[in-house]
Each structure stands twice: as C-alpha cells, then as structure tokens.
C-alpha cells in the first residue's frame with residue numbers, strides 16, 4: 001500500500017447522524033484529542049451552517065493544532081466564503097455526480113453541475129486555498145461522468161478527489177474496480193468515503209486503499225449518517241495489524257476517544273463493537289477461556305493494551321471448569337474436580353436466572369462455606 005492518511009469526519013459526517021449535536025466545547029475537545037492522538041486531518045464541520053457551527057470551527061482553527069483542518073462546502077461561493085471567514089485554509093467542495101442526485105438537485109442538467117463546480121473550485125483556488133472535491137454518490141455515477149468530473153477538477157486546480165459511496169451500496173470487489181479506474185487516470189490523490197448501510201464501510205474503505213486511494217474518511221465509533229461511516233478505530237487497527245501500515249496514531253488512546261465521542265454524541269457503543277466495544281477483549285466461553293489462559297493469541301487478534309483495553313475473563317453460562325477453577329484459585333480457593341463441577345452447574349443456573357455473567361463475589365458465594373474458610377486460612 002502507498003502512504004496513507006486519515007481525514008476523520010466525526011465532526012462533520014459523524015455529527016450528521018440523526019439526533020447528534022455537539023456543543024462548541026465538545027467539538028473543540030474532540031478536535032484536540034484527535035490531534036493529540038495523531039490523526040492527520042480533520043473535517044471539522046460545515047461553515048455555511050453559520051452560528052454555533054461556525055463558532056466551533058473558528059475555535060478549532062484558533063487552537064493552532066498540528067493536524068490539518070478542512071471545512072465541508074457545497075459548490076457555492078458563499079459556502080467557501082464562510083469557510084474563509086472561519087479561518088480555514090483548506091476547503092472540501094462537494095458535488096453530486098450520479099444521475100439520481102443530479103436529477104433531484106440540478107434538474108438533470110449535467111452542464112450546470114460542471115459549470116457550478118468549476119466556478120466554486122476556481123473561486124477557492126484563486127483565494128489560495130487547498131481544494132479537495134467530493135463526488136457525492138460516486139458509486140452510482142456513470143463511470144464516464146465520474147472520470148470527467150475528477151479530471152476536470154484536477155485541471156482546475158483541485159488537490160484531491162473524494163470517491164463517495166454515499167448510500168453504502170458497494171462491496172469490496174466493486175469498490176476496488178471503481179477506485180482503481182479513478183486512480184489510474186488521476187495524478188491527484190483519491191480519498192475514500194464509505195457508508196455502512198450493508199455493514200461494509202470499513203471493508204470498502206480498505207479495498208479502496210488497496211486499489212490506490214491514499215486518504216480515507218473515518219468517524220470515531222463509526223458515527224454518521226444512517227448506519228454510519230467507516231470507523232476510525234477499525235480502519236487504523238486493520239491497517240496496522242493486517243497490512244503492517246502504521247499511521248503514527250497513538251492507538252492506546254482509541255478507547256478513550258471512543259468514550260468521549262459516545263458521551264458527546266449521546267450514543268453508547270454496543271458491547272460487540274469491533275476494537276472499542278466493552279466485549280472486544282472479554283472471554284466467558286469455556287473453550288475460549290481455556291485457550292486464552294494458555295496463550296491469548298488463541299482468541300485475540302492483538303493485545304487489548306494496544307487499544308487501551310485490559311483483557312477480561314468473566315464467569316457465566318458458557319464457562320468451563322478451567323476458567324472457574326482459575327478464578328477461584330486467584331481468590332485463594334482450590335476445589336476438587338467434583339466440587340468444581342457442582343459450582344459450574346450453579347454458575348449456569350444463576351447466569352440464566354440473572355441473564356448475565358457473574359461477578360467474582362457471586363461466584364465465591366457459590367463455593368461451599370467450609371472450602372472458603374479452608375482456602376482463605
């Protein structure tokens with residue numbers, strides 16, 4: 001793979017998730033944390049929204065972070081002026097490229113789309129801005145028109161083209177073909193923007209990178225429109241672990257970042273969420289726990305500490321005698337094989353009754369009293 005960089009859009013597409021509204025303070029805190037962690041670029045929001053949004057973007061600009069900051073704009077001069085007013089030096093200009101979008105927004109007039117885009121790109125380039133262009137709904141666009149738009153903006157002075165799978169309808173193979181075609185004709189870098197409507201956002205983002213894209217839009221926790229975007233933590237860890245690409249991001253703080261975004265967005269992370277979910281490194285099942293106790297690599301793709309977690313072994317309905325006896329021994333109790341079997345039976349019954357795993361205290365309460373006295377003495 002080529003050199004890759006992250007352009008995280010938690011503060012733009014992430015915040016577009018229905019029901020999410022960050023305060024100025026939250027946007028500033030999240031930008032600062034992502035900067036501290038080493039995310040290379042942040043799409044900070046939409047200056048044309050004005051009021052609080054513009055205030056938040058200006059406040060982030062004033063932090064003078066190491067990370068590059070880019071604002072999202074329509075192909076409209078006043079949007080770009082709003083970005084300039086916030087102090088941004090980099091603008092992303094979006095334009096619909098599929099037939100369905102152009103019909104809905106530009107009465108099917110392709111020439112008008114190109115004209116408006118040219119006007120916006122040249123307006124921004126003339127003002128000395130770094131200009132990136134996004135082909136909204138690239139995945140449903142005709143290949144000829146997509147290439148026409150991408151080559152045109154390259155000629156007009158844009159420095160990057162974003163391939164958007166706006167409604168998340170691609171699979172990794174189709175993504176690879178479409179992105180390879182684009183990369184093949186462009187000399188400017190291609191950025192991936194993928195949505196998760198079929199649960200393929202991360203896979204498609206990685207596929208685009210393998211096909212030659214060099215920048216990727218992510219959001220923390222996969223937050224974003226509808227089913228969300230490619231998750232920062234998934235893309236970063238997949239690149240690191242599967243492809244040996246280290247982006248220089250402090251992955252040990254990914255869990256902390258996830259918690260901050262969960263709190264600010266008001267949406268908690270499901271326990272089974274890859275990388276940052278609370279069960280990502282928890283083991284209850286007997287066969288798994290037995291394996292983990294011998295060698296954690298049996299059931300963990302990488303060490304939990306790498307992303308800020310600790311391994312958890314929990315006793316519950318699916319546990320076996322190895323885990324139960326290990327936890328008891330850690331608490332000074334050694335039981336006979338028969339006694340372990342009895343405790344295990346009780347663990348199963350209680351877990352079903354409680355509909356959850358047991359605390360260590362609850363496990364100890366299942367041990368015959370005389371053994372506890374014996375074990376502790």
Ligand SMILES: CC(=O)SCCNC(=O)CCNC(=O)[C@H](O)C(C)(C)COP(=O)(O)OP(=O)(O)OC[C@H]1O[C@@H](n2cnc3c(N)ncnc32)[C@H](O)[C@@H]1OP(=O)(O)O
Pocket residue numbers: 013016046048049073074075076094095096104105106136166225
């Ligand atoms: C796929 C994506 O995620 S795209 C990003 C979407 N994000 C958002 O919409 C969140 C922020 N949006 C907003 O705050 C508002 O929509 C604003 C400020 C951008 C515009 O607000 P309003 O003027 O009230 O317009 P409204 O949102 O109702 O309609 C969108 C207008 O933008 C036009 N438009 C949509 N995309 C583009 C584009 N890429 N370039 C130029 N014009 C566009 C629409 O055709 C419509 O124009 P019209 O008013 O002439 O019919």
Ligand SMILES: O=C(O)CCC(=O)C(=O)O
Pocket residue numbers: 013092093094095133134135136137162164165166167193195
């Ligand atoms: O940047 C663009 O052009 C649109 C990005 C986007 O949010 C999308 O396509 O879903």
